[in-house]
Amino acid sequence: MSAVLAALVMACRQLGDRAVLAVAAKSIAVTLLIFAGIGAGLYAALAEAAERAGVAQGWAGLAAVVLVPLAAWLLFRVVALAVLQFFADDVVAAVEARHYPALASRARPLPFRRDLVNAVRGLMRAVGYNLLALPVAGLLAFTAIGPALVLLAVNAVLLGRELTDMAWLRHCEGAEGANPVPGLERILLGTAIAGLMLVPLANLAAPLIGAGAGTQLVLRRLEEGRQRA
Template sequence: MFRALSLSIGQLGDPAFLKVLAKSLLLTLVIFAVLAFGLYWLLVWFFAWLGWGDGSGMAAATAAILIALASGWLLFRVIAIAVIGLFTEEIVEAVERKHYPREAAMATKASRAAQVRIALASVGRAIGWNLLALPLYILLLFTVIGPAIAFFAVNALLLGRDLGELVAARHVPKASWRDWLASTRGRRLQIGIVAAGLFMVPVANLLAPVLGAAMAAHMLHRKEA
């Protein structure tokens, strides 16, 4: 796990990494800003409809901003992984070209449709499983740190699946997909734990999608990664 992270960090200066980082960050921030802005105005309208001020009062606006920011923080991971799914091919190609030339030669390039499908499945899983876990998050509120731990655990599992699939699309035949998921469960969990941790650290969370994709590539090709 740490070897995979070390190799991934060491390749951050690769032009392919920098290109994907720039594109994915820009697209992620644009989507993030649009959603946050839209949610803010939706909340302002909703508060006005409830009769809380006139819809432009300080209390309503402040509450809307806080809720929009909190929702945005929760959704950032979902958006970032979905976006990186559109550019994973470039990251994995760069990793394989440098570290695993034999595997790179045998890879089957994932179609754009396949990448979009995997990204959308990732979004669906993230929203669905976190909604299912919401009662647990609420139940653990009295423990203060409980919701954060539960949120971390759920999303570590999801990230391991998401990042693994993004890489496996190049190497694992559809017929072997289930077997691959079963055989890599432990390694994918390790990647998910590291990625979830990175997403919780300011600044590092901006690099988390790219590093996670690179780590997943190492995980697939290195038994000891």
């Protein structure tokens, strides 16, 4: 628990770094553009459906006003994390350079193709696991809070993995499945970031904080191993 809290604090302190601010600008811009495209596509689909049904176009606009923010709220975590995967190396490198210079020289930056593969895999995992969780969440609908807890648990596990793998893949030397961060720490990190993503405005910084904190957790373990050796 203390290690995760310390990692989150250090990640927040580094939000003002130029490299991190540059990633923030790029990732937020791309994320907003994606949601603008989703909104435009949704409105076009609703407008066509309204025309075929002989309903006034104004109803399509009203439906879009309601559905687009709802879709953005539901999909933000998935889209924002997928976008961040493309720029994750910059965040990880900034943490390495500032706090772990000895490890920075050993890191292997990921090529664009690998970043793309990681982003697609992460996106598919997020969509797949959330879809699998929906029936369970539906069964707990009568509890009011049950569905939210189920989805939070699923996304905590997914986020914990994605946010630590961003750094681990630069150092793993082929052992991708040997992430050194304990499962409990990954779940705690994922829970904190999943909760932060539910807060308006704070959710824009949440992926960056998570990437920075996940990097801290991975590099701390690697540094401890290097010192023991």
